[in-house]
Amino acid sequence: MKNNGKPMVVRNLSYRYSDGTSALEDVSFEVSNGDSVALVGPNGAGKSTLLLHLNGILSKQTGSIEILGMPLERKNVGSIRKRVGLVFQDPEDQLFMSTVFDDIAFGPINMGLPEEQVRERVRWALTEVGLNGYEDRCPHHLSVGEKKKVSVATVLSMGPEIILLDEPTSNLDPLARRRMIEMLKGLRATKLIASHNIEMLLGICDRAILLDNGRVVADGKTADVLTDPELLREHGLEVPMLVKLFGSDALDVIREEF
Amino acid sequence: MSHFDIDEYAYLESPFHSFDPRAKFVSVLVLMFSIVLLNDIRILTAGLLLAVALVLISRIPLLFVMGRLKWVALFVLAVVIVLPFSVSGTALFSVGALTFTKEGFLQALVISVKAFSVVLLIFPMLATMKFVSFIKALEKLHVPNRLVQMITLTYRYIFVLLNEIQRTLRSIESRGYGKRTSILGLKNLGTAIGMLLVRSYERGGRIFDAMVSRGYNGTMETLREFRINSKDWAKAASIVAVAVLLHVAAFTSSIYLGAI
Numbered sequence: 001m002k003n004n005g006k007p008m009v010v011r012n013l014s015y016r017y018s019d020g021t022s023a024l025e026d027v028s029f030e031v032s033n034g035d036s037v038a039l040v041g042p043n044g045a046g047k048s049t050l051l052l053h054l055n056g057i058l059s060k061q062t063g064s065i066e067i068l069g070m071p072l073e074r075k076n077v078g079s080i081r082k083r084v085g086l087v088f089q090d091p092e093d094q095l096f097m098s099t100v101f102d103d104i105a106f107g108p109i110n111m112g113l114p115e116e117q118v119r120e121r122v123r124w125a126l127t128e129v130g131l132n133g134y135e136d137r138c139p140h141h142l143s144v145g146e147k148k149k150v151s152v153a154t155v156l157s158m159g160p161e162i163i164l165l166d167e168p169t170s171n172l173d174p175l176a177r178r179r180m181i182e183m184l185k186g187l188r189a190t191k192l193i194a195s196h197n198i199e200m201l202l203g204i205c206d207r208a209i210l211l212d213n214g215r216v217v218a219d220g221k222t223a224d225v226l227t228d229p230e231l232l233r234e235h236g237l238e239v240p241m242l243v244k245l246f247g248s249d250a251l252d253v254i255r256e257e258f
Numbered sequence: 259m260s261h262f263d264i265d266e267y268a269y270l271e272s273p274f275h276s277f278d279p280r281a282k283f284v285s286v287l288v289l290m291f292s293i294v295l296l297n298d299i300r301i302l303t304a305g306l307l308l309a310v311a312l313v314l315i316s317r318i319p320l321l322f323v324m325g326r327l328k329w330v331a332l333f334v335l336a337v338v339i340v341l342p343f344s345v346s347g348t349a350l351f352s353v354g355a356l357t358f359t360k361e362g363f364l365q366a367l368v369i370s371v372k373a374f375s376v377v378l379l380i381f382p383m384l385a386t387m388k389f390v391s392f393i394k395a396l397e398k399l400h401v402p403n404r405l406v407q408m409i410t411l412t413y414r415y416i417f418v419l420l421n422e423i424q425r426t427l428r429s430i431e432s433r434g435y436g437k438r439t440s441i442l443g444l445k446n447l448g449t450a451i452g453m454l455l456v457r458s459y460e461r462g463g464r465i466f467d468a469m470v471s472r473g474y475n476g477t478m479e480t481l482r483e484f485r486i487n488s489k490d491w492a493k494a495a496s497i498v499a500v501a502v503l504l505h506v507a508a509f510t511s512s513i514y515l516g517a518i
């Protein structure tokens with residue numbers, strides 16, 4: 001398989017859970033280096049299932065996945081996980097250590113980095129998410145917004161080339177959401193962001209893949225896919241007010257606002 | 259939601275708070291064992307007084323200590339009521355068919371004093387540091403990593419679980435499961451508990467995924483060096499010395515005064 005230097009190539013991926021639920025059907029797409037790609041779709045569309053495939057948590061049943069030039073197979077999965085960070089939807093799942101520091105250091109320590117570098121990376125990741133000074137806090141005493149940011153930091157500290165984010169703004173109040181969006185926009189890695197918050201995706205992503213019932217139903221520029229009220233409605237997604245008002249010009253308005 | 263953090267007072271300042279977690283844990287543990295192994299009620303009383311003194315030195319608010327001690331008291335009360343009547347020996351008095359014996363009473367006393375002493379010692383030992391420091395102390399003392407992981411995850415998720423229990427209970431209540439018990443109500447409660455178990459199981463799976471995706475390979479390591487200094491050694495040595503002294507005292511008194 002030729003990947004033309006694309007960091008992520010997925011071909012004909014299908015997945016069925018053990019209870020028979022078909023979660024992905026014949027999914028194919030590519031992502032270019034440095035892209036920010038929106039993964040949109042209603043609840044149950046298969047977004048999380050797809051993300052779990054991309055760093056090898058779920059193993060593919062049919063099809064092929066190539067990440068950073070390596071086919072996703074058992075022998076590569078360790079090195080792929082070091083370079084592909086996955087931020088889970090629920091920060092309670094993501095944060096399992098007893099302090100913020102330990103949680104962010106968990107990945108780098110497992111990568112076998114020397115102590116000084118681990119500390120350096122924790123400092124850097126906390127600065128990136130704007131939470132300096134939170135090192136000794138316990139996760140169970142943080143607000144949801146803070147937990148979500150720390151979750152992102154736990155993945156940033158591993159220095160991934162690709163970051164997968166599962167619903168990074170769900171359960172956030174407007175201010176926390178705004179801050180999260182600002183932060184995500186600043187991240188340099190190749191990003192794949194699963195969400196049904198169209199406005200956020202319009203603000204961050206250049207490209208959108210629309211998933212419904214495990215199938216890719218649209219794949220193109222966010223400006224085309226996410227400002228098409230017909231398409232959005234047809235697949236159970238909310239049409240943002242801005243799109244209702246401005247149609248495809250909504251993008252300019254949102255870009256200005258964020 | 260109410261927290262029952264054992265480390266609520268970890269930020270205070272006292273000789274115990276500044277004590278190196280490893281040295282503190284090991285030396286107080288030695289003292290606990292020493293007390294548990296004593297049988298002489300007079301020496302045990304000294305041990306209890308010592309435990310009280312250490313709690314005072316640790317500056318943990320007495321109200322906090324009393325609050326937790328309630329439960330121990332309940333257990334001790336049961337022992338004190340039952341034992342004197344169930345151990346045979348010299349009768350002091352009898353109630354109906356039950357005889358209150360001197361031996362039984364003494365045994366009850368010994369057990370209660372031991373229980374109170376050990377539980378009291380938990381405060382200067384564990385309540386004077388962040389729970390995290392305790393976990394790290396275990397790690398640095400080479401306690402098996404699996405055990406350390408279990409304690410870490412339990413500590414982290416006990417709050418999440420409590421939250422989930424609370425949510426479940428609230429949703430049951432809001433759907434009318436109240437004071438009146440009925441078969442249907444019990445069935446609902448059963449279902450809710452089942453749901454809770456399923457949810458916990460699923461969460462466990464997701465946490466494991468999150469760990470694996472960040473390179474988890476069976477061991478959980480953290481950074482944090484403790485620096486043990488001469489003061490820590492001195493404190494630890496004194497506590498261990500007292501632990502030994504209690505036994506020396508018990509031994510001598512058994513020779514000169516005869517064991518009770």
Ligand SMILES: Nc1ncnc2c1ncn2[C@@H]1O[C@H](COP(=O)(O)OP(=O)(O)O)[C@@H](O)[C@H]1O
Pocket residue numbers: 017018019021022023041042043044045046047048049050
């Ligand atoms: N562990 C699981 N076992 C069985 N079915 C599942 C499991 N996880 C998800 N599914 C099902 O797979 C489909 C896709 O789910 P998911 O990937 O979570 O969607 P999304 O993240 O887009 O909401 C849904 O129909 C869902 O019910």
Ligand SMILES: [Mg+2]
Pocket residue numbers: 047048049089166
């Ligand atoms: Mg999902």
